[in-house]
Amino acid sequence: MPIDIYPINDFGPLMKGLAIGGLGIFYVFLAQFAIGGGFLMCYLQWLDMNNKSTVARAFLDSYFKFLVLVSFVMGAVTGVAMWFTSIQVSPRTIGLMVSSFHWVWATEWTFFSLEVVSGYAFYRYGKHLKNRARLTLLILYTIAAWFSLFWINGILSWQLTPGEWVHSKSVWVGFFNAGFWPSLLYRTVASMSVAALIGLVVVNFIPKLQRSEREQLVRQVAVLLIPMVLMPFLGAWYIGSMPADSRAWATGGSVAMTMFFTIAVGSSALVGIYSLVALWYGRLYINGATSALLVLLAFGATAGGEFVREGVRKPFTVRETFYSNSIHKNEVAELRISGLSTRPDEYPLRHSDRYANDQLKQGALVFREQCSVCHTLGGVNAVDELTQSWSVEQMRLNIAQLQQTKPFMPPFAGTAVEVESLVQFLSWTHQSNPDVWPMTSAQEEFGAISARIQGYLDDAGTEPADATARHKALRELANKRWKGR
Amino acid sequence: MDTVFPFGFPLATAFYLTLFVVTLVLHVLFMNYVLAGTAWLAWSIVTGCAGLGAKSAEIAKNEPATSESILADWIPTMLSGAITAGVAPLLFVQILYQREFYTANLLLFNRWMSILPVLIVGFYSLYVLRSNWLTRRSVFVKTLTGLLPFLCVAFVAYSWTENHLLSVNSPAQWRAFYAEDKEIYFEPQIIPRLAVWGLGSIATMCVWLSWQLRYRSVHQLPVNSQSMAKLPKVALFGLLASIACGIAYYLSAPNLGAVFLGPMARWYLGLAILGMIAQVIGWLQLLRRIPLANEISLKPLLLTTAGLVATVMGMSVCREAIRLTSLGTNRIEELIPQHAEAMKVEGFWVFLLFAVINIGLISWCFWLVKANFVESDENGKGTS
Numbered sequence: 094m095p096i097d098i099y100p101i102n103d104f105g106p107l108m109k110g111l112a113i114g115g116l117g118i119f120y121v122f123l124a125q126f127a128i129g130g131g132f133l134m135c136y137l138q139w140l141d142m143n144n145k146s147t148v149a150r151a152f153l154d155s156y157f158k159f160l161v162l163v164s165f166v167m168g169a170v171t172g173v174a175m176w177f178t179s180i181q182v183s184p185r186t187i188g189l190m191v192s193s194f195h196w197v198w199a200t201e202w203t204f205f206s207l208e209v210v211s212g213y214a215f216y217r218y219g220k221h222l223k224n225r226a227r228l229t230l231l232i233l234y235t236i237a238a239w240f241s242l243f244w245i246n247g248i249l250s251w252q253l254t255p256g257e258w259v260h261s262k263s264v265w266v267g268f269f270n271a272g273f274w275p276s277l278l279y280r281t282v283a284s285m286s287v288a289a290l291i292g293l294v295v296v297n298f299i300p301k302l303q304r305s306e307r308e309q310l311v312r313q314v315a316v317l318l319i320p321m322v323l324m325p326f327l328g329a330w331y332i333g334s335m336p337a338d339s340r341a342w343a344t345g346g347s348v349a350m351t352m353f354f355t356i357a358v359g360s361s362a363l364v365g366i367y368s369l370v371a372l373w374y375g376r377l378y379i380n381g382a383t384s385a386l387l388v389l390l391a392f393g394a395t396a397g398g399e400f401v402r403e404g405v406r407k408p409f410t411v412r413e414t415f416y417s418n419s420i421h422k423n424e425v426a427e428l429r430i431s432g433l434s435t436r437p438d439e440y441p442l443r444h445s446d447r448y449a450n451d452q453l454k455q456g457a458l459v460f461r462e463q464c465s466v467c468h469t470l471g472g473v474n475a476v477d478e479l480t481q482s483w484s485v486e487q488m489r490l491n492i493a494q495l496q497q498t499k500p501f502m503p504p505f506a507g508t509a510v511e512v513e514s515l516v517q518f519l520s521w522t523h524q525s526n527p528d529v530w531p532m533t534s535a536q537e538e539f540g541a542i543s544a545r546i547q548g549y550l551d552d553a554g555t556e557p558a559d560a561t562a563r564h565k566a567l568r569e570l571a572n573k574r575w576k577g578r
Numbered sequence: 579m580d581t582v583f584p585f586g587f588p589l590a591t592a593f594y595l596t597l598f599v600v601t602l603v604l605h606v607l608f609m610n611y612v613l614a615g616t617a618w619l620a621w622s623i624v625t626g627c628a629g630l631g632a633k634s635a636e637i638a639k640n641e642p643a644t645s646e647s648i649l650a651d652w653i654p655t656m657l658s659g660a661i662t663a664g665v666a667p668l669l670f671v672q673i674l675y676q677r678e679f680y681t682a683n684l685l686l687f688n689r690w691m692s693i694l695p696v697l698i699v700g701f702y703s704l705y706v707l708r709s710n711w712l713t714r715r716s717v718f719v720k721t722l723t724g725l726l727p728f729l730c731v732a733f734v735a736y737s738w739t740e741n742h743l744l745s746v747n748s749p750a751q752w753r754a755f756y757a758e759d760k761e762i763y764f765e766p767q768i769i770p771r772l773a774v775w776g777l778g779s780i781a782t783m784c785v786w787l788s789w790q791l792r793y794r795s796v797h798q799l800p801v802n803s804q805s806m807a808k809l810p811k812v813a814l815f816g817l818l819a820s821i822a823c824g825i826a827y828y829l830s831a832p833n834l835g836a837v838f839l840g841p842m843a844r845w846y847l848g849l850a851i852l853g854m855i856a857q858v859i860g861w862l863q864l865l866r867r868i869p870l871a872n873e874i875s876l877k878p879l880l881l882t883t884a885g886l887v888a889t890v891m892g893m894s895v896c897r898e899a900i901r902l903t904s905l906g907t908n909r910i911e912e913l914i915p916q917h918a919e920a921m922k923v924e925g926f927w928v929f930l931l932f933a934v935i936n937i938g939l940i941s942w943c944f945w946l947v948k949a950n951f952v953e954s955d956e957n958g959k960g961t962s
Contacts, residue, residue, distance in 0.1 A: 166701045188672070
């Protein structure tokens with residue numbers, strides 16, 4: 094089957110992963126609020142019906158308005174935005190996800206529809222309904238919201254731990270993967286915590302409540318923070334379910350990912366300790382500023398966690414299938430012969446007059462196709478800065494043997510000529526893009542250079558570094574950093 | 579492509595095409611309410627016919643409901659419905675035309691992604707329209723806020739049409755578009771095409787509004803009789819204007835006649851025309867009866883509703899026939915194995931099971947509200 098070739102856009106100094114990561118964090122936080130909000134409202138409605146709270150009902154109606162305004166509006170739009178952003182970053186990956194799991198997505202849609210209908214029914218008519226009907230609508234809403242998480246969680250965790258799906262292509266093998274249950278349970282507890290923390294903010298903003306009533310609500314809302322005691326165990330289970338090399342990324346292998354992992358753990362710990370010790374055990378009151386600060390910390394924890402989840406898949410977007418640059422693992426061998434930049438249906442280079450010669454144009458094309466999804470020129474994770482200290486020959490060797498130079502990188506998927514064009518393009522960039530640049534491909538020794546690069550490519554092979562090598566390399570990096578300290 | 583839609587295609591392609599069209603119709607019914615509704619609200623606010631603020635949202639019990647007050651109250655919910663209903667066709671379009679859809683998204687890049695913040699602004703401005711805050715603002719702010727939802731929704735509608743038309747270009751045209759570093763695509767048929775759908779949305783909104791006004795009058799809630807009387811006139815205007823634009827579109831696009839009258843679409847074009855005739859007859863009956871009976875009669879309303887569904891269904895298939903013809907036989911032949919592969923994927927029966935269960939639960943939600951509605955006391959506590 095022919096490979097679909099897509100146009101690639103330039104995100105300027107921004108790394109493409111940041112675009113999807115940034116939106117993803119926002120979306121996940123809102124989705125968690127919507128799910129946990131259901132649990133909280135069911136609990137408060139039950140308290141009201143059993144005369145265990147005098148203010149639960151007033152709070153419930155205010156909170157639900159807030160939930161609709163924030164979560165329904167932003168959540169619905171950012172949910173669609175996730176799809177569109179994924180297309181911008183990696184159309185082939187999202188294409189595979191849709192093709193492989195479209196019935197799972199369609200099933201999730203039926204739950205999402207139930208969530209929206211039951212939610213709006215409560216929003217519009219809740220005040221005029223009998224208690225039992227109110228509770229029933231809230232339970233339906235909560236079930237629907239949680240099942241939305243259930244279905245989407247299976248697809249997201251499959252990206253990192255597809256397991257036997259790689260061979261069997263069975264939807265259910267991929268769906269109920271090693272990361273499914275720990276991720277689902279962790280996210281469920283996180284959802285309850287986020288909803289409770291936002292609830293504490295809302296408690297402080299409802300007008301006409303006495304201090305004693307606010308205190309009562311704080312204690313009742315804080316009950317949903319109790320499951321946070323499970324978070325360390327569920328988190329450890331989730332981390333344990335990751336492949337060892339992916340885990341190593343977050344535990345010292347990458348500075349950025351270790352930092353975000355620490356933010357996630359640290360923020361969660363701070364929220365958890367305050368919630369359990371001060372709010373639940375100590376029965377302290379919490380004001381609007383402190384509760385808002387806790388929400389920010391929870392957002393930090395979500396941001397850190399989602400960044401790590403996106404990042405630890407390197408060098409893949411779907412493990413053992415698609416590399417980060419949307420090249421399939423099985424296509425590398427063929428691209429080593431046919432080349433990537435010379436495909437007849439390739440999109441042309443934009444602003445090609447900016448480059449001093451044809452070899453640089455080809456190098457720019459290779460950069461666009463193979464590197465630009467994770468690297469920029471002069472921006473975030475800039476490849477010209479990462480290679481600044483390498484000599485030309487080092488660049489030839491390191492790029493041709495990319496998966497050995499850095500085992501978390503994919504193998505180079507192109508010909509020796511393309512390696513050389515990329516090397517020249519990077520050298521030209523190091524020299525601030527001069528108007529005149531010699532073409533090594535026009536020089537006599539080019540045959541020898543190509544042969545040398547071909548030797549490097551052949552030595553490295555077309556397979557990625559195996560997981561053990563990736564793990565080992567990352568552990569070595571982590572150890573070096575600790576020793577450096 | 580030489581027989582009636584979707585029977586000229588292999589099973590898998592026909593299956594996904596059918597799912598796509600059926601879910602698209604559902605989305606269009608919600609979307610049309612939002613598009614025409616925001617336009618009506620904008621017009622009413624600019625001309626000073628509509629009140630703003632909480633009164634227009636929470637329709638006061640003793641105050642007769644107008645079309646404007648119902649629209650202000652319901653559009654945010656219906657927009658949510660449009661987005662929710664839009665997820666399914668968005669999923670199936672990725673199965674059917676993955677390369678085409680993704681390429682158009684990528685080529686339009688920032689221009690395409692801008693629909694997301696615009697949609698959020700439009701969504702929130704609908705809630706602002708219902709707030710007391712707005713009643714205290716200047717005429718300029720009120721007018722701007724009144725126009726904002728329509729401008730945002732119209733922008734999104736325009737963008738979808740632009741994206742769709744770019745997606746049916748050839749790969750050579752895509753490469754040329756990419757090379758020029760453009761992010762805006764235009765071709766002359768965008769305007770008449772958008773006009774057909776945009777003006778056609780007026781009739782859809784009028785059918786929805788008629789049911790909403792009828793529901794209130796059946797339940798002894800006050801309804802503004804002028805609003806009821808105005809609906810058939812507005813619907814007929816929308817229908818006739820849409821037909822006129824349809825004829826202009828038909829005449830301006832040379833290949834359209836061959837597609838519409840070809841074997842794939844001709845029965846559906848007939849269905850759409852029959853639907854329009856049914857709508858016109860229904861609306862004419864209502865035009866005569868509403869002033870006499872001061873209510874929206876059930877039978878003509880059922881006729882217009884059936885006509886509307888037939889028209890939207892027929893036109894949706896005609897739209898799909900244009901796309902299939904534009905892509906050409908060779909491309910469809912390439913896509914057919916991909917659809918067959920997609921159909922082998924497990925999970926359909928799970929989807930069907932939960933679809934049935936959740937449709938049942940959604941229906942139960944409506945019943946719960948209907949059967950348990952009680953008057954509220956000051957504290958919001960329900961009393962039977």
